Structures are given as structure tokens and as C-alpha cells.
Amino acid sequence: MLCTHTVMLNVAPHASSSYASELSGLVREHLDELLTYAIHLTGDADEAMEFVAAGVYHARRYPPARLQSDGRVALYRAVTRAARNGQHFPPRPHGPARLFRRPRPSFVADEAARQAARVNTVKRALMTVPFERRAAILLRDLAALSYREIGTALECSPEATARLLAGARREFGTVYREIAL
Amino acid sequence: MRCSLLTLSSYLDSELEARRRGEVEAHLVGCQRCRAGLGHLREDAERITALALVRISDESAMRLLQETGVLAPDEATPVAAPQPITPPWFDHAPAPAPAPAPGPGHIIPAVVIPPASSPAPGEQGFDLLGTRTPEPPAVPPAPEMEDDTDRGPEWAAAPAAEVPEAREGPAAIETPQLPLEHPEPAALEPPPGTHQSAAGETTVPNSPSWSPAPPELDEPPPLYPLTDEDVLAEPAPLERFSGGPVPARRPGLVGRIREQIAVRRALTRRHADGEESIEIVSGAGAPARRGWARVDAEPSPSMPPHVPPAPAPAGAGMPPAAHGALATGDEAGISWTADEDDAEIEMAGERVPGPALFQPMPGYEDMRPSGLRDSLNAGIGEPARAEPALAPDTSTSATPPRPLVESSPSELRDGRKLLALFGAAVLVMFVVGLKSGQSTAPAPAAESTAPAAPARAAHPSAAPSHGASANRPPSLAPTAPAAPPASALTATQNLGSGGHGFQLRDLRYGVHPGDFRVVFDLAPAAPDAAGTPTVTVGQLDPTTLVVAFAGVIASGGTGQLPTSNPVASVSLLPSSPIPGTTAYQFKLARPVQVKAYYTDSPLRLVLDLA
Numbered sequence: 001m002l003c004t005h006t007v008m009l010n011v012a013p014h015a016s017s018s019y020a021s022e023l024s025g026l027v028r029e030h031l032d033e034l035l036t037y038a039i040h041l042t043g044d045a046d047e048a049m050e051f052v053a054a055g056v057y058h059a060r061r062y063p064p065a066r067l068q069s070d071g072r073v074a075l076y077r078a079v080t081r082a083a084r085n086g087q088h089f090p091p092r093p094h095g096p097a098r099l100f101r102r103p104r105p106s107f108v109a110d111e112a113a114r115q116a117a118r119v120n121t122v123k124r125a126l127m128t129v130p131f132e133r134r135a136a137i138l139l140r141d142l143a144a145l146s147y148r149e150i151g152t153a154l155e156c157s158p159e160a161t162a163r164l165l166a167g168a169r170r171e172f173g174t175v176y177r178e179i180a181l
Numbered sequence: 182m183r184c185s186l187l188t189l190s191s192y193l194d195s196e197l198e199a200r201r202r203g204e205v206e207a208h209l210v211g212c213q214r215c216r217a218g219l220g221h222l223r224e225d226a227e228r229i230t231a232l233a234l235v236r237i238s239d240e241s242a243m244r245l246l247q248e249t250g251v252l253a254p255d256e257a258t259p260v261a262a263p264q265p266i267t268p269p270w271f272d273h274a275p276a277p278a279p280a281p282a283p284g285p286g287h288i289i290p291a292v293v294i295p296p297a298s299s300p301a302p303g304e305q306g307f308d309l310l311g312t313r314t315p316e317p318p319a320v321p322p323a324p325e326m327e328d329d330t331d332r333g334p335e336w337a338a339a340p341a342a343e344v345p346e347a348r349e350g351p352a353a354i355e356t357p358q359l360p361l362e363h364p365e366p367a368a369l370e371p372p373p374g375t376h377q378s379a380a381g382e383t384t385v386p387n388s389p390s391w392s393p394a395p396p397e398l399d400e401p402p403p404l405y406p407l408t409d410e411d412v413l414a415e416p417a418p419l420e421r422f423s424g425g426p427v428p429a430r431r432p433g434l435v436g437r438i439r440e441q442i443a444v445r446r447a448l449t450r451r452h453a454d455g456e457e458s459i460e461i462v463s464g465a466g467a468p469a470r471r472g473w474a475r476v477d478a479e480p481s482p483s484m485p486p487h488v489p490p491a492p493a494p495a496g497a498g499m500p501p502a503a504h505g506a507l508a509t510g511d512e513a514g515i516s517w518t519a520d521e522d523d524a525e526i527e528m529a530g531e532r533v534p535g536p537a538l539f540q541p542m543p544g545y546e547d548m549r550p551s552g553l554r555d556s557l558n559a560g561i562g563e564p565a566r567a568e569p570a571l572a573p574d575t576s577t578s579a580t581p582p583r584p585l586v587e588s589s590p591s592e593l594r595d596g597r598k599l600l601a602l603f604g605a606a607v608l609v610m611f612v613v614g615l616k617s618g619q620s621t622a623p624a625p626a627a628e629s630t631a632p633a634a635p636a637r638a639a640h641p642s643a644a645p646s647h648g649a650s651a652n653r654p655p656s657l658a659p660t661a662p663a664a665p666p667a668s669a670l671t672a673t674q675n676l677g678s679g680g681h682g683f684q685l686r687d688l689r690y691g692v693h694p695g696d697f698r699v700v701f702d703l704a705p706a707a708p709d710a711a712g713t714p715t716v717t718v719g720q721l722d723p724t725t726l727v728v729a730f731a732g733v734i735a736s737g738g739t740g741q742l743p744t745s746n747p748v749a750s751v752s753l754l755p756s757s758p759i760p761g762t763t764a765y766q767f768k769l770a771r772p773v774q775v776k777a778y779y780t781d782s783p784l785r786l787v788l789d790l791a
Binding site for chain 2: 020023024027028031032033035036039040049052053056057060089090105106107108109110112113115116122123126137138140141142146147158162163165166169170172173176
């Protein structure tokens with residue numbers, strides 16, 4: 001008797017070399033922007049580096065459906081989620097293991113990144129804005145994403161993005177004018 | 182159209198549709214407030230855009246991609262030209278400087294720097310609508326990046342002209358000759374609303390305030406259904422990913438035990454201080470359970486009413502304090518002592534029992550001995566029953582119940598007294614037992630009337646006497662009969678040639694048809710032993726036979742007596758009636774005739790009892 005078995009293999013897209021090359025090119029193309037965004041979002045160069053690495057790792061594990069069209073936004077979304085949830089790469093130990101010295105990643109922030117992370121008046125005012133608003137204003141004014149793309153990155157609607165941006169600008173302007181005079 | 186920050190923000194970001202954008206532009210022509218607000222929004226956007234841009238080196242980028250698994254360890258880093266970031270409203274911004282070719286380990290300046298050519302005021306890319314904050318005069322680029330981390334309040338109070346605009350970091354470091362500010366502030370006229378004082382200082386009006394306005398119903402729908410309330414009111418925080426309130430962690434086992442101990446100790450301390458509102462019913466600090474129940478303030482109707490003692494006549498030997506108590510209207514003319522737990526009342530110089538704090542249960546009868554009860558109560562304020570002055574008033578028909586002090590201090594004293602009595606009883610019993618043990622102890626050898634033989638004294642087994650029964654306890658040895666005088670022996674028989682150095686090894690018995698035989702097995706104990714030892718066999722009375730050896734060491738036992746024989750018991754006398762001899766005493770059941778003789782090889786002494 002002939003038995004036919006159908007075996008379903010879950011072949012991840014990232015297993016293919018073409019996807020890996022596309023993703024690596026995309027990441028390298030936007031790596032500076034992602035790091036700039038993460039530095040001003042978190043205020044710490046080393047943490048920003050680890051958040052960007054976590055975002056890239058997430059994009060490799062869970063690739064976007066349309067890498068060419070949505071790849072950039074997907075990277076911003078992954079980095080924002082990593083920064084929001086405190087997901088570092090390499091993962092930081094939890095429990096008693098955190099008392100021991102953790103291995104430092106081989107990739108570290110450059111001196112330029114550390115200089116960029118230094119606090120000034122603008123950044124101080126920016127840090128008073130809540131995380132979502134801060135991310136929205138940075139994605140708009142620094143990364144130049146559209147409302148729809150910001151909504152994708154922040155996982156909200158374009159209308160909510162507009163409200164977020166307006167509120168973030170009002171709050172940032174108020175704080176900046178108070179502390180700059 | 183009404184003034185709306187949300188609309189202005191969307192207009193600034195070019196997110197409005199064309200018709201709506203035209204309306205906003207038309208509104209801006211006539212609304213100075215919106216022009217000022219739009220200018221502020223643009224300034225804020227410029228400040229955000231002017232934040233330092235970071236370029237990561239290829240080496241670090243390659244490591245990151247390799248560690249995250251995007252690149253294989255032996256794969257090269259794809260080099261991609263960085264794209265300039267240009268906001269849509271920044272359409273007049275010059276193109277960024279071309280980036281140098283990255284080399285290994287080379288760090289590119291971290292800021293995308295505009296060209297050094299300063300555009301004319303009319304060519305700048307901003308509309309300059311509304312009131313704009315007058316910029317301070319051109320500030321020469323700082324050699325170092327602005328770092329106001331350590332600045333204090335004096336910096337906040339500094340005039341605006343001294344505060345450089347925020348353009349930061351690596352740009353100022355790498356290319357200080359490039360303009361860091363949006364140019365032109367000196368060429369601008371003071372905007373309306375800006376006041377210039379006589380001293381030449383420029384004051385800036387406050388930022389425009391935004392207030393909600395009623396929505397326009399005939400307004401065409403915007404690109405996104407936006408309302409002013411969504412912005413002017415506080416936007417709802419988007420904390421969808423936050424974990425929410427985190428419940429406090431439950432304390433651990435050690436923490437819970439520590440808390441329980443602390444609570445118990447606190448309750449015990451408060452209870453000991455007389456705090457009646459807190460009562461410990463179980464566990465540490467709880468009162469001991471007794472045979473009576475506790476009745477606090479209101480006595481039970483079934484209980485006999487408590488009759489307070491009759492007050493003494495006023496002024497009859499009453500101390501001044503008691504007089505004062507009466508004068509102030511104290512009901513019973515009494516004054517409580519400081520220690521209420523003792524429930525003791527001082528009145529007219531006498532000790533009067535106070536009100537009964539605790540009543541016995543109905544039907545309860547104190548079964549304690551009267552002496553113990555009185556002794557216990559005497560120390561805690563209750564009078565002894567034998568004292569007539571403290572006896573309850575017998576004129577009343579109802580006999581007041583004897584107060585049973587149950588409060589914790591008195592109870593503690595009660596317990597201590599009981600414990601002391603118990604300890605004293607144990608001590609007395611111990612002393613009595615010690616004395617009785619001394620009286621039953623074996624008499625020391627020094628008290629013996631006859632000195633023991635040297636060989637016997639040297640032998641340790643010679644000290645106790647041995648009965649005929651093998652299981653006789655050795656404590657009965659002191660009860661051995663005392664040594665009778667040698668003159669008391671009758672019907673004596675003397676055998677032996679006066680030899681010495683022998684030892685009595687065994688004592689055997691034999692039942693024969695005509696007589697009962699007792700055999701003493703002798704063996705030489707010294708190398709010079711010779712002859713036969715001298716032995717004296719005599720009778721103290723018709724039923725007591727004594728066999729005394731001279732120069733013979735006694736053996737360890739007296740052997741096993743047969744069941745039917747005329748000998749009732751055999752014992753080794755501690756003191757022989759004949760000095761210097763080892764004597765055995767035989768208790769006979771009946772008077773017998775004794776025939777003694779020696780046998781040689783081996784040497785034996787044989788007694789035939791007929």
C-alpha cells in the first residue's frame with residue numbers, strides 16, 4: 001500500500017540568502033538614522049546601540065512582509081518596541097545573574113554617538129515629554145516619517161499620530177521656552 | 182476656520198489635503214496668533230532636526246549585523262550611502278555635504294552639516310509668519326559642544342541673549358566654522374508684540390495660548406478626522422505596552438515571621454501596660470486558661486451581686502488623702518492605689534479588698550487548699566480569711582464571692598508562687614532522699630569491729646557478703662548478720678595442720694540418701710602452701726552453723742543450693758567470730774549432726790549434715 005505523507009516545512013524567509021542580503025543592506029542603509037533616533041529617544045548611547053541591535057535581531061527573526069516598501073518603518077517599529085520594553089541585545093541577565101559582570105557586546109557606540117548623547121537644553125526639554133510623544137516627534141522631525149509611517153512604527157492610527165505630534169510639540173515648546181530663558 | 186494647534190501641526194507636516202491647506206493659508210494671512218504659533222512650531226521642529234546625527238562606523242556596523250545574525254561571520258558589510266533626512270517643510274534646506282568614503286575604523290563626523298554659505302534673508306526657507314522670538318545676536322560657534330548638564334538656577338535666570346541656541350555636539354567639534362543656527366536674526370525687524378525697554382532689553386511676549394473653539398459644522402472633513410479637543414485637552418497617554426500597576430511583592434517567610442513576632446510583642450506590651458482594649462486570646466501573651474471565666478464590667482445576672490464593703494465612718498482615723506476623696510464626692514470614699522491590678526483599696530488606714538474584678542463561675546468552688554489559697558492571695562491584695570478585719574460583711578444576706586484576682590500581673594505572681602512551692606517541695610524530697618540513702622548505705626570498712634584479714638582486704642570480692650541465692654541483690658549484703666562472739670560457738674570441731682596460703686575456689690552441695698554434703702574446694706594460692714589450713718566448725722545455735730578458715734582466701738560465691746536440703750542459706754560473714762579467719766555461716770532448716778573432715782588430692786573440706 002502506498003502511503004503519501006505531506007510534510008509541512010516552516011521555512012523562515014530569513015533562511016534564504018537573498019532575504020539576508022536585502023535585510024543587511026537595508027539595515028546598513030538606515031543604521032545611522034536608527035541609532036540617531038534611539039540615542040535621542042533614550043538619552044544613552046550604549047543603550048541605544050543595544051536597542052538598535054535588538055530591533056535588528058527582531059527584524060531578522062520576524063521579517064516584515066514587504067521588506068522593500070515597509071522595511072524602514074519595520075526597523076523603526078522594532079527599535080521603538082525594544083526601547084519601550086527595555087529589550088537589550090545581547091539580553092541582560094535577570095535574577096542573581098545580574099550581579100555578575102555581563103559580557104559586553106562587541107559593537108559599541110562610537111565617540112560621535114557619545115557626543116551626540118550629551119544633554120543640552122533641547123534634549124532636556126525632550127526628555128520631559130512622555131515616551132510615545134517623544135518617539136512621535138523624533139520620528140517626524142528627525143526621521144522624517146509620514147503620519148502613516150509613524151502610526152505603523154508606534155502601532156497607532158494616523159489620527160492618533162497627529163494628536164500625538166500636536167501634543168508633543170506643545171509640550172516640548174512650553175518646556176523649552178521655560179528652561180531656555 | 183478657527184485657530185487650532187492640531188491643524189497647524191498637520192499643516193506644518195504637510196499632512197492636510199490641498200483644500201484644507203488652502204484654507205489654513207488663508208487663515209494665517211489674517212490671524213496673527215496662528216502665525217505666531219506656526220512660527221513656534223517651526224522653531225521647535227528645527228531644534229529637533231538640529232539634533233546631532235550619528236554615523237556608525239562600518240566596523241561596528243559589521244559586528245552588530247554579525248552578532249544579530251543578519252550577516253554571516255565571514256560576510257562583508259554592505260556599504261550603503263547614507264541618505265539625507267529632509268523634512269517636507271525643509272524644502273529649502275541645502276543638500277548635505279558629501280560623505281567621505283568610510284574606511285575601517287574611521288568615524289565620520291556625527292552631524293550632517295549644511296554648507297557654510299549663509300542665505301540672504303529673503304531666500305530662507307521659512308515663511309517667518311507670526312511673532313517670532315528675536316534671536317540673540319550672532320553667537321560665534323563654540324569650540325566645545327554645549328553642555329548644560331551642570332548648570333544650575335543661575336543659568337536659568339540668565340538673559341536670553343546669553344543662551345546659545347541648541348545646536349549641539351559633534352558639529353561644533355568637527356566644523357566650528359559652519360553656521361549652527363538658522364541665520365538671519367539680526368536682519369529681522371522686531372515682530373509685533375515685542376517690546377523694547379529704555380535700557381535696550383527686548384522683552385518677548387508669552388507664547389500664544391491655545392484654547393478650544395466650537396467646531397465648525399460646515400467645515401469640510403479634514404484628511405484625518407481631527408478635533409481640537411483631542412489636542413487642546415490632554416491627549417490620552419498611549420501606555421498600551423506598559424505593564425500597568427505592579428502589585429507589591431508578598432513578603433517572604435522570614436518577613437512574615439518577623440511581622441508576627443513584632444505584633445505579638447507589641448500586643449503583649451500593651452496588654453501588660455493595662456490596655457484593656459486589646460486582648461490576646463491565644464498564642465504568646467495570652468492569659469492562661471483557668472477553671473473560671475472572666476467577667477469584666479457587667480456581672481452576669483445569674484451571679485450573686487457584688488456587695489462592696491461598707492465604708493468606714495468619715496473622719497475616723499482616715500488619712501488626709503481619704504478625707505479629700507470624700508470631700509470631692511468620691512462615691513465610696515475610697516482612693517485607689519497606683520497599682521490597680523492589685524485591686525487594693527486604702528480606706529481608713531486599713532487594707533480592704535477592692536471590687537472583684539473576676540467572679541467565679543456559678544457552681545465553681547475553689548478546690549485549692551485553704552492554706553495555699555490564702556498564701557497566694559495574701560501576696561496579691563486579697564486578705565486572708567483568718568483575718569477578721571478583712572472578712573466580708575456578714576450582715577448582708579448575700580455572701581460576696583471571694584474575689585479571684587485574674588489580671589495578668591497578679592496571675593504572674595500566682596504562677597511564680599506556685600513554681601516556688603513546687604521547687605521547694607522538690608528540694609525537700611531531694612534532701613529526704615539523700616538522708617535516707619545515707620542511712621541505707623553500706624557501712625564503711627573502718628567501722629568494722631573486727632579487722633579484715635590482709636589477704637581478704639586485698640581481694641576485692643571479699644568485701645560483700647554473698648547469700649545462698651545467686652540472684653540476691655548485693656544491696657542486701659549490709660544486712661548480713663553481725664559477727665557473733667567466738668565463745669558463743671558450741672560443738673566446735675578443729676581440723677587442719679595450720680597450713681596457710683590456700684584459697685577457697687568453690688563451694689558445692691550434694692544430696693545423698695543419708696545426709697547432705699557440703700564440699701569446700703581448696704587450692705594453694707601461694708607457692709609455699711603446705712599442709713591443711715586450720716578450720717573451726719561450730720554452732721551458734723542448733724540451726725546456725727559457722728565454718729571458720731584460717732589462712733584461706735574466700736571465693737567469689739557460695740554456690741547454688743539444691744531445692745531440698747537442710748541448709749536454708751549460706752553467707753560469708755563480714756566479721757568472723759574468730760579473729761583472723763574467714764567464716765561462713767549456714768542457716769539450717771532443722772538441727773543436724775555435723776561431721777567435718779579433709780580429703781587430699783585435691784584438698785577438700787567435707788561437711789556431712791545428717
